[in-house]
Amino acid sequence: MIGLAATPEVSLADEPVRIRAWGLPPQTAITLRAWVRDEKGDIFHSRAFYQTDTEGKVDLEQSEATGGDFRGIYPMGLFWALKPTTPYRRLIKWDVMGSPFLVHLELYPSVLLVPSEDHLPAVTTVVERWYVAPGVQRLQVRDGRVRGALFLPPGEGPFPGVIEMFGGLGGLLEFRSSLLASRGFACLALAYSAYEDLPKFMPTVDLTYFEEAAQFLLRNPKVSGDGVGVVAVCKAAEIALCMASYLPQVQATVCINGTNAVNGNFLTYGNISIEGIPYQIERAQTTHSGAMQLSFTLQDPRKPEYQDCILPIERARGPVLFCVGDKDQNYDSLFFANEALARARKKGKQNVYLRRYPGAGHLLEPPGSPFCPVSQSPFFPLPLMWGGELVPHCTAQETCWREMRDFLHSNLAPGTKSKL
Template structure:
């Protein structure tokens, strides 16, 4: 009898999964198919075609897919190649505490492009992908001006503290914070606009807000001081760099695919003012699918217009890790990072590191996350093109996630991870 095994069936969303099909006919053509329905009811699917080996087995750790959504040996391909049936829809877990993503893996005894009711699988298996480990607690934060969610690992602590921010879509995104808390970090997922009673648009970056958030996190009895880490992507990366440069509480910063100058919104902090480089909407390019490529809308980082808006990285109290995709369609992220590192060295700061990934795009997320090359973001009239190629981007996600955790532990102290 044909068997389909998926190990583990319940795990954190960034954990690798081992898929095997057994007791097939030697050289039998098969399809492995994955699917999930997200919290908005949108279905995601992926499939890969294999030939069973002489023993009648397909082991995704060793077998090479001959077609489908990817080719070659890709043990996690059925996860990172998941695509939405609704175009330009991005998979984001909103309720990270209450429920996992349920992913169904099906095995078909032939090459099946689009499974229908008449296609009966030889075997199926349902797995759970969680964004928090057992015992991780979530606390809604609405204190003073600060809005967000605090994730604490199980146990007495104290734990190294991290502030986590996303980008120009605003709101509150929590899945990365939940995963980091599962690794033993106390993480504040921080909203900074378009959430609850915060401003609906980001007109100005008031760094006092982020200073208040840092002080709030540090005063928690389960948070280990004296300093914090910060991680941000896109606009969140820009703000993370500014926090590292001006806030004494920030001793380590991770900047994922952002600029290193203030763009669109100026920065104010006490008597400090950094003007913003304006956006150039006329420089948008629209691709054949009707999506916007904004690579040039902040202008050329080498232009004189950017010089007055540079974030003074050399003032940072600790190390900075830049994570960039070389095919980022949102910004010239690699060039921005290289210019910032060169500036830091000019002023004698030598603890900045660049992780640069060829053919990776803008949304570098934890491993196993579907590669998103184009999606809608709020307040944008057309979907946004993020760039990247599927497999190189997936590999960038896997490698950078390990390096991010190493970086945080190196500079904040060890964190005890939780297990499923």
């Protein structure tokens, strides 16, 4: 009898899954297919071809994919390669508390070059991929001006506190915060535009809003110490570096594919007012597929007229970790991180670190997240290029997630010196 197993059947979305098949003819080509339906009803799917061994078995921890969406030994390849049936959609978990993603795995005892509804799998199984561990609490945040969601791990604590933000598209994404809370952090998913009563666009980065968010988090009795960590990507990584440079509450900062200067918006904080470097949208490029690459729209902060826009990273209270994909097509994030690192060294600040991930693109997300090189944006008429290559990008997601958590744990413990 043909069998197919995925273990564990229920897991957190950042945990690996082992996939095995048995009961097949020896030395036979088969197809393994995965698919998941998101909360909007869109289907994401992947497939790979394998050769059974002499006992008629396949184990993705040992068996090599001979073709399909990837080649090689990649136990999580079917999860990495999930791509939208409708072009340019991005797989995002919105309701992290109420339900998991149900990933369907199917085995076909032949090579399916062109799958159709006429092909029926020999055996199927389903795995649950949760974005929150049992016992994690989610608290809606409406405190003064601050809007977001606070995730608290189970237990009395206290826990290291982290503010987590996504890029400039606005709204509130919670899946990284809920997973960080599942790993022992009190994590505030912070919105700053296009959410509830917040403005749709953010012409000015008012740093006092983010300071109020840090103060709110530190007031919680389950949050340890007198400082918070910040984790952010894209435009929010720029804001995170602003926070690190000016706010005394920020103790450790992770900037994922961001910049080293104020771009586009004004920055205000007390008597500080910085006019951002203007975007040059006329330098946007379009690809053969009709997507748009924005990396050329950000100007060089080394120009004399933009020196005042560069963020004074040397003023940061604590360490800063830059995580960058060198195939990022949204920002030239490696250049910006190197500039920040050079400034820090020149000014005598040693606890600034750069992690470069070869082949990775812009959207470095938790492990197991599908590779998304391009997706539609609500604020642009064309899809945006994020860049990267499937295997190196998804491998980088595993490394980045581990290094980021280790960095935060090490540097948010009371009384610790900065370390990586």
